[in-house]
Amino acid sequence: MEIITNAMRQLAREGLENGLDIIIGWEDGRFEWQSKPAFITEINDIESLNFNNYSLKNLSGYLLKKELKDKKIGIFLKGCDYKAYKQLVNYNQVDPENIQIWGIACPGLKERDFHGNTSNAERCQRCQEPVPEELETIIGKKEVAIQNSPEDKYQDVKKLESLATDERFDYWKDQISDCIRCYACRNTCPLCECTTCMLAGGDSNSDDWIDSAKEFSQDFFFHSIRAFHQAGRCVDCGECEEVCPVDIPISKINNKIRHDIENLYEMPEVADDDSVMGPLLDFREDDPEPGSKGGKENA
Amino acid sequence: MPVKEKMNKQIDKNNFEPLLVAFCCNWCSYAGADLAGTSRMGYPENIKIIRVPCSCRINPGFVLRAFQKGADGVLIAGCHPGDCHYMTGNYYTRRRFTVFKELLNYMGIEKERFKVDWISASEGKKFADTATEFTSKLKELGPDRKLRDSRWK
Numbered sequence: 001m002e003i004i005t006n007a008m009r010q011l012a013r014e015g016l017e018n019g020l021d022i023i024i025g026w027e028d029g030r031f032e033w034q035s036k037p038a039f040i041t042e043i044n045d046i047e048s049l050n051f052n053n054y055s056l057k058n059l060s061g062y063l064l065k066k067e068l069k070d071k072k073i074g075i076f077l078k079g080c081d082y083k084a085y086k087q088l089v090n091y092n093q094v095d096p097e098n099i100q101i102w103g104i105a106c107p108g109l110k111e112r113d114f115h116g117n118t119s120n121a122e123r124c125q126r127c128q129e130p131v132p133e134e135l136e137t138i139i140g141k142k143e144v145a146i147q148n149s150p151e152d153k154y155q156d157v158k159k160l161e162s163l164a165t166d167e168r169f170d171y172w173k174d175q176i177s178d179c180i181r182c183y184a185c186r187n188t189c190p191l192c193e194c195t196t197c198m199l200a201g202g203d204s205n206s207d208d209w210i211d212s213a214k215e216f217s218q219d220f221f222f223h224s225i226r227a228f229h230q231a232g233r234c235v236d237c238g239e240c241e242e243v244c245p246v247d248i249p250i251s252k253i254n255n256k257i258r259h260d261i262e263n264l265y266e267m268p269e270v271a272d273d274d275s276v277m278g279p280l281l282d283f284r285e286d287d288p289e290p291g292s293k294g295g296k297e298n299a
Numbered sequence: 300m301p302v303k304e305k306m307n308k309q310i311d312k313n314n315f316e317p318l319l320v321a322f323c324c325n326w327c328s329y330a331g332a333d334l335a336g337t338s339r340m341g342y343p344e345n346i347k348i349i350r351v352p353c354s355c356r357i358n359p360g361f362v363l364r365a366f367q368k369g370a371d372g373v374l375i376a377g378c379h380p381g382d383c384h385y386m387t388g389n390y391y392t393r394r395r396f397t398v399f400k401e402l403l404n405y406m407g408i409e410k411e412r413f414k415v416d417w418i419s420a421s422e423g424k425k426f427a428d429t430a431t432e433f434t435s436k437l438k439e440l441g442p443d444r445k446l447r448d449s450r451w452k
Binding site: 221 | 403414450
């Protein structure tokens with residue numbers, strides 16, 4: 001961690017001296033088990049940059065902020081952050097010319113629950129690409145142990161799938177009914193790039209798809225459609241689940257969709273071809289029919 | 300209370316008429332429904348047809364909204380893949396709703412309640428059969444209480 005922090009400070013200093021307007025990184029939070037994003041514009045502030053065990057925050061979402069438009073930005077990205085960044089470039093949401101990226105070989109991070117127990121972060125347990133290998137500059141040791149094999153990545157989803165339909169519904173009803181509709185999952189998602197959300201969040205009189213009533217069907221609508229809007233784009237950075245104040249297992253919804261798409265369709269390479277933006281914006285003539293058991297797993 | 304118990308309590312299976320909402324594409328399935336009518340093929344009146352320009356016009360939100368507002372089942376009907384009036388619309392429908400159907404099932408909605416089918420303009424018989432089959436399936440399943448908005452009357 002210290003190696004990464006020192007290299008970060010060094011690179012940030014060089015960046016600011018060479019004409020970057022702002023550096024986005026992490027700094028320590030209030031307690032030692034916290035970390036928060038840092039926005040550095042002055043060389044004097046560089047010492048506050050710090051990469052610790054809890055620097056989970058995906059920084060790529062900040063590139064969408066209108067305050068940063070047309071600024072020259074330097075940003076530190078871990079493996080999962082970089083995947084989100086590539087999607088943003090793919091959907092023409094950011095201009096790569098204005099952005100200097102420094103990759104971080106992520107050693108796997110920790111999270112702390114409300115009871116004070118520390119464990120390996122769930123998203124890191126599922127992570128398959130902790131190192132953004134395509135980048136020129138990568139900080140830290142490139143040999144990082146992967147915590148789970150690709151087959152185990154979806155074990156939560158598979159466990160849930162093995163239940164009966166009504167049991168699944170009871171599970172989700174139990175979880176989703178807790179939702180207080182703070183929309184933090186939507187707001188923090190680096191790939192939720194719409195400026196006005198079709199689901200909710202316009203002014204209170206707007207003709208949104210969901211209203212403000214505390215009603216299970218509305219909560220269900222929000223969570224299923226929010227996840228579906230990220231279908232084929234979600235990079236499983238885990239931000240939505242991390243910020244949820246009532247601990248709804250949002251990643252289990254996102255990962256179900258990811259699992260299906262990976263199983264049924266070939267994922268087009270991101271940012272390589274302008275004509276193909278994502279698996280749901282593409283088709284083959286011999287795609288499986290809805291409801292049929294198709295895909296690689298059942299081949 | 301577990302859902303199943305709650306559902307059984309409210310269901311009067313002998314006296315239940317399901318509401319089936321069908322989104323039909325203007326060019327094939329709606330014409331197919333028309334053909335079923337003009338050829339005097341009977342099909343249950345539980346089905347309410349909503350005409351859309353192309354099956355690709357259907358937003359997954361439409362499906363959930365239908366369930367919220369009282370539908371017991373939702374059918375999406377479009378041209379056969381390859382026959383789309385707009386060339387490729389229904390290929391996108393197919394991908395989208397394959398994923399969405401899996402998602403609904405994963406979140407606990409019976410997969411029989413939501414169906415995607417391809418019905419061409421000449422398949423009046425297929426339309427009538429699909430509607431009949433779907434309605435009888437829904438009668439077996441009983442009313443949908445899972446996604447219905449409690450404010451709906």
